[in-house]
Amino acid sequence: MHELSISSAVVDTALRHAGGRRVTGVEVKVGALRQVVPDSLAFYFEIVSRGTDCEGAELELDVIAAWMRCATCGHAWDPSPQPVESGASTVARLGSASEAHGDPALALPAFRCPACERADVETVRGDELEVESIEVENAEEEQCIAPR
Amino acid sequence: MHRTKVKVAVDALDANQTIANANRHDFDHAGVAVVNLMSAPGAGKTTLLERVLASLDGVRAGVLEGDVQGSMDADRIAALHVPVVQLNTESGFGGECHLDANMVRSALEDLPLSELDLLVIENVGNLVCPAEFRVGEDARIMVSSVTEGEDKPLKYPLMFRACELVVVNKIDLLPHLDFNLGRLLANVDAVNPGARVMMTSARTGEGVDELREWLASIPDRARATA
Numbered sequence: 049m050h051e052l053s054i055s056s057a058v059v060d061t062a063l064r065h066a067g068g069r070r071v072t073g074v075e076v077k078v079g080a081l082r083q084v085v086p087d088s089l090a091f092y093f094e095i096v097s098r099g100t101d102c103e104g105a106e107l108e109l110d111v112i113a114a115w116m117r118c119a120t121c122g123h124a125w126d127p128s129p130q131p132v133e134s135g136a137s138t139v140a141r142l143g144s145a146s147e148a149h150g151d152p153a154l155a156l157p158a159f160r161c162p163a164c165e166r167a168d169v170e171t172v173r174g175d176e177l178e179v180e181s182i183e184v185e186n187a188e189e190e191q192c193i194a195p196r
Numbered sequence: 197m198h199r200t201k202v203k204v205a206v207d208a209l210d211a212n213q214t215i216a217n218a219n220r221h222d223f224d225h226a227g228v229a230v231v232n233l234m235s236a237p238g239a240g241k242t243t244l245l246e247r248v249l250a251s252l253d254g255v256r257a258g259v260l261e262g263d264v265q266g267s268m269d270a271d272r273i274a275a276l277h278v279p280v281v282q283l284n285t286e287s288g289f290g291g292e293c294h295l296d297a298n299m300v301r302s303a304l305e306d307l308p309l310s311e312l313d314l315l316v317i318e319n320v321g322n323l324v325c326p327a328e329f330r331v332g333e334d335a336r337i338m339v340s341s342v343t344e345g346e347d348k349p350l351k352y353p354l355m356f357r358a359c360e361l362v363v364v365n366k367i368d369l370l371p372h373l374d375f376n377l378g379r380l381l382a383n384v385d386a387v388n389p390g391a392r393v394m395m396t397s398a399r400t401g402e403g404v405d406e407l408r409e410w411l412a413s414i415p416d417r418a419r420a421t422a
Contacts, residue, residue: 050324053294057208064211065204072199076208082328083354156382157353160389167389177328179204185197 051085054177055092059102061179071102073183079176080114080128105183114174116159123163124172129155212329215297219304219332226309228258229418230317231411232331234355235339236348237321240365242269243398244339245316248408249278255412258312260303262295262320269318281306285320294325297332313415323348327355334418341366342375349383356384361392363407368397 062074074093078084086109093107117124160167207213223230235241242261249257258279261270270282281303285292292299300317307315317333319326338359340348343366349356356362362384370377384391394410396403 050328053292053325053328054208057212060211061204061206061208065202065206073201081354081357156350156386159357159387160385169389177208179206179208181204182202183199184202186200187197 050083051088052092052096054082054084055089055096057177058089058093058107058179059096059100062102062105062182063100065179065182066101066184069101069184069186071105071182071184073106073108074102075108075110075180075182077110077112077176077178077180079112079174081171081174082177084109084177086111110180112173112176115172116161116169116174117172118161118164118166119168119170120166121161121164123161125158125162127157127159127174129157209328209330212297215301216330216332219297219301221332222304222309223315223332223334226312228309228312228315229335229415230315230331230333231335231337231414232317232319232326232333233337233339234319234323234326234359235321235341236323236344239321239339239341239344240398241318241321241339242272244363244365244396244404244407245318246272246276247398247401247404248411249273249276252314252408252412255313255415256311257314257316257411258307258309260300260307260315260317262299262318264293264320279308279312292325293320293322294329295319295331296329300331314411316411323352323355327352327358335360335414337361337363339363339365340380342369342373342377342380346376346380346383349380349387353387356391357388359388359391361394361410362388364393364395365398367395367402368400 058074058076062071090107097103097105114127115124116127159169161169233241245259259273261273261280261282263269263284265284265286267282270280273280283295283299283303285299317331336359338355340362342364381393384393394403394406396407
């Protein structure tokens with residue numbers, strides 16, 4: 049559902065900047081903190097773009113890792129959950145799939161500064177949700193009228 | 197035909213933010229502070245609001261109710277003689293699961309903004325999409341009820357991080373649940389260490405005074421930062 053809303057916003061943004069030209073590619077920068085599932089976004093992008101100039105466009109996602117900085121002590125860190133040491137039995141019970149996806153039951157994210165434990169922290173990277181660029185088709189005539 | 201790469205570099209939610217800024221301008225002009233109230237369906241947002249609004253002395257409050265369908269919530273608020281507008285999102289793509297800035301904007305002309313100190317926007321019950329769409333508010337609150345479990349901050353960090361106040365509701369049910377309050381608080385702290393947390397029971401009224409005071413202070417705080 050989240051990805052449906054976002055893909056609609058991405059398609060609208062691309063169309064606004066395409067100026068009526070056919071869009072063949074859309075490059076999107078997504079911060080890890082936006083919790084976007086890439087496959088899901090691609091799925092909804094395909095549906096939402098149907099019947100528009102974005103139909104059939106290739107969606108390229110650049111996922112930006114999160115990075116925080118403490119406003120008090122200046123320490124900088126990645127807040128994403130770090131896998132904790134777990135016994136073999138736990139890993140076996142959870143299976144390889146949950147291990148690969150970082151089961152949230154195994155680790156907590158860390159948005160409080162791990163160095164000084166203060167809460168006054170800022171997001172350096174990871175909040176992005178940007179349409180970076182689009183690739184559009186230009187008619188040959190246009191090329192003749194306005195050569196580079 | 198040839199292909200050209202066009203640099204865009206804009207936030208995908210730019211269009212929403214532009215309208216949210218226009219809403220904010222209108223709210224400031226009318227002198228009304230705005231709070232965006234969010235939660236999962238059934239967490240108790242409307243019941244809490246009823247409790248709070250019944251005796252919000254000295255603060256002229258209005259409510260904008262967002263739901264996919266129906267006017268049950270608005271009817272409950274209207275019974276308290278509080279100005280209320282119901283906004284249904286069902287005309288969207290299969291029923292929008294959140295309010296965006298444009299939907300809120302469409303409802304503003306039906307509210308007596310200049311006669312209000314505080315406007316509460318009760319968002320559509322959903323822990324995901326509402327966190328993405330700013331509507332021009334001064335503050336964001338989320339209600340997390342104890343029946344939802346302790347793990348919600350870890351599953352929906354975007355929502356928990358978007359709010360400055362987390363209201364833990366239905367605490368009257370704690371004796372009947374295998375709910376670890378300490379674990380919930382640790383999880384909230386892990387994703388949003390700066391958040392204020394309050395415990396309430398909309399059913400018994402426990403903790404509602406603290407929430408009422410917090411809401412009543414929003415207009416002053418909004419003016420201080422304006």
